[in-house]
Amino acid sequence: LKKTIVSTAPIDGQKPGTSGLRKKTKVFMGKNYLENFVQAAFDAIKESGTNVSEGSLLVGGDGRYFNPEAIQIIIKMAAANGVNRIWVGQDGLLSTPAVSATIRERGPVWQKAFGAFILTASHNPGGPEEDFGIKYNCENGGPAPDKLTEAIYKNTTNISSYNICSDFPAVDIAKAGTTTVKSADGSTEVSVEVISSTESHVNLLKSVFDFGLIKALLDRPDFSMVYDAMHGVNGPYVKRVFVEELGLSEDICMNCIPKEDFNGGHADPNLTYAKELVALMGLDRKGNKVDTGDRKIPSFGCAADGDGDRNMILGTKFFVSPSDSLAVIASYADEIPFFKAQGGLKGVARSMPTSGAVDRVAKDLNFDLFETPTGWKYFGNLMDSKALFGGKDYTPFICGEESFGTGSDHVREKDGLWAVLAWLSILASVNTDASKPLITVEDLVTKHWKKYGRNYYCRYDYEGVDKTKAVAMMDKMRAETASNTGKTVGKYKIATADDFTYVDPVDGSVAKKQGIRFLMEDGSRVIFRLSGTAGSGATIRMYIEQYEPEKTDSLAADALAGLIRVALDLCGMKEYIGTEEPTVIT
Numbered sequence: 001l002k003k004t005i006v007s008t009a010p011i012d013g014q015k016p017g018t019s020g021l022r023k024k025t026k027v028f029m030g031k032n033y034l035e036n037f038v039q040a041a042f043d044a045i046k047e048s049g050t051n052v053s054e055g056s057l058l059v060g061g062d063g064r065y066f067n068p069e070a071i072q073i074i075i076k077m078a079a080a081n082g083v084n085r086i087w088v089g090q091d092g093l094l095s096t097p098a099v100s101a102t103i104r105e106r107g108p109v110w111q112k113a114f115g116a117f118i119l120t121a122s123h124n125p126g127g128p129e130e131d132f133g134i135k136y137n138c139e140n141g142g143p144a145p146d147k148l149t150e151a152i153y154k155n156t157t158n159i160s161s162y163n164i165c166s167d168f169p170a171v172d173i174a175k176a177g178t179t180t181v182k183s184a185d186g187s188t189e190v191s192v193e194v195i196s197s198t199e200s201h202v203n204l205l206k207s208v209f210d211f212g213l214i215k216a217l218l219d220r221p222d223f224s225m226v227y228d229a230m231h232g233v234n235g236p237y238v239k240r241v242f243v244e245e246l247g248l249s250e251d252i253c254m255n256c257i258p259k260e261d262f263n264g265g266h267a268d269p270n271l272t273y274a275k276e277l278v279a280l281m282g283l284d285r286k287g288n289k290v291d292t293g294d295r296k297i298p299s300f301g302c303a304a305d306g307d308g309d310r311n312m313i314l315g316t317k318f319f320v321s322p323s324d325s326l327a328v329i330a331s332y333a334d335e336i337p338f339f340k341a342q343g344g345l346k347g348v349a350r351s352m353p354t355s356g357a358v359d360r361v362a363k364d365l366n367f368d369l370f371e372t373p374t375g376w377k378y379f380g381n382l383m384d385s386k387a388l389f390g391g392k393d394y395t396p397f398i399c400g401e402e403s404f405g406t407g408s409d410h411v412r413e414k415d416g417l418w419a420v421l422a423w424l425s426i427l428a429s430v431n432t433d434a435s436k437p438l439i440t441v442e443d444l445v446t447k448h449w450k451k452y453g454r455n456y457y458c459r460y461d462y463e464g465v466d467k468t469k470a471v472a473m474m475d476k477m478r479a480e481t482a483s484n485t486g487k488t489v490g491k492y493k494i495a496t497a498d499d500f501t502y503v504d505p506v507d508g509s510v511a512k513k514q515g516i517r518f519l520m521e522d523g524s525r526v527i528f529r530l531s532g533t534a535g536s537g538a539t540i541r542m543y544i545e546q547y548e549p550e551k552t553d554s555l556a557a558d559a560l561a562g563l564i565r566v567a568l569d570l571c572g573m574k575e576y577i578g579t580e581e582p583t584v585i586t
């Protein structure tokens, strides 16, 4: 083993966004691009006090184009940066929640991991012409906090060389087993272990849920389901859980073979992109019921994104909005063994743009509730509050985002498979009497609305817009927050207009400029953000929410039409962007 120091120079734009660094694949494959970022990360990890030669480094990805090559580069660079033990997911595959579970579960016997590189651009399309991405997760299994990503970024701006052991042999990542390489003088030894992609995560999920209870639901003759992995990384996990563990036929697996370009699709589980599943469940892309004649529609449908951390939940001809999904799961959490065993759910968090549906459950059932900026990294400190800072313990804990992300403190990432199993557990717990008609997904959600009222909600995305114009639009609203406060727009009065700032209650760190909010006097909200995951160009997100205590059976589009008009006028979408027509509505 020979360490080579290769000279390099900073490359612009290596600042991680909401969830890691994402760029066009071609950019990542460009000279020194991946190497610079990985070296910057190793330096920042060491500067933060981690001794990388003591623990293990986990590496895996969502299987997109360039994943295997990137893994070999990271192995060679890890060896040259003093890492002695590297674990790689078999075939290079590890879903984002599985990375989190593996870091946490493969404990001292295996020389615990100090962190992981996840090679993913999540729901962004993959392939040579599409996106690639990389992010670093820490010892707790969660995404690097702002402090660390800023240190990584800073290192990318003044990097002058990187370390690599070019003579490290290519590792066969298709085969489980360990490759060990010694340095010429015998002083160091580096081992690369190819591990099961699914084992740690599936074992963990088996301890969180009652698989026997879920199986009883799945075995009911009046129950049927389908899981669409959208050719992302989740396929092998779906098969392992539903076919091998729960005994269902492979027919329930839709698009469960991982593909490096997600079969040309957009592996994002929503009504627009999960077209095939949505049609199968008897819905149109707006979530309206479609006439399907006498075709039998499954009782339950679900989908995952490229890296398996997102989920979409559907019932027969029924779409569950992610914000409602979070609220329903929180209200039934204590039916799930993981929560029951720990004395019941204690804390709930949602990202700021996520609807306030869960707030009503928290108030009713007396949980602590937190409102954090967009992105999973802000949930971690809350989950670790006791362990890290000797503070109040908010766990067991559930959190979620409007962007089809839901999870709990069993790991430190959102977990698509967990959300699906949570829904199945809840359905199982209300359907234990097989002689009674099935209580459906739609029954559960409408019952929830009757009890708590309904937070009508939608998000408009304007993808691929001109960045300068998008920034100008945001700047204008930011400049006018004071003058907009108190103004009347249509039938709404703006109680507060501001730019969301988050102060972390655990360590006091501050995150500014997290979204322009118009909080109306009647509790309705309009929010604007620029996406932090776009690989190129800019994406504007417009979030609309209106609460109705009683009239809960309207179509969301109808209930929100008035507020959407007000929102488009408030931001001047037409004037800045040239159109009011979004590319995606969720």
Ligand code: VG1
Pocket (backbone or CB within 6 Å): 018, 019, 121, 122, 123, 305, 309, 310, 351, 374, 375, 376, 401, 402, 403, 405, 530, 531, 532, 533, 534, 541
């Ligand atoms: C989006 C979502 C956000 C989510 C993030 C990562 O970020 O809005 O809620 O946490 O993607 O999800 P942004 O900055 O584009 O709005 V994933 O599945 O990409 O890891």
Ligand code: CO
Pocket (backbone or CB within 6 Å): 096, 122, 123, 305, 306, 307, 308, 309, 310
């Ligand atoms: Co994802």
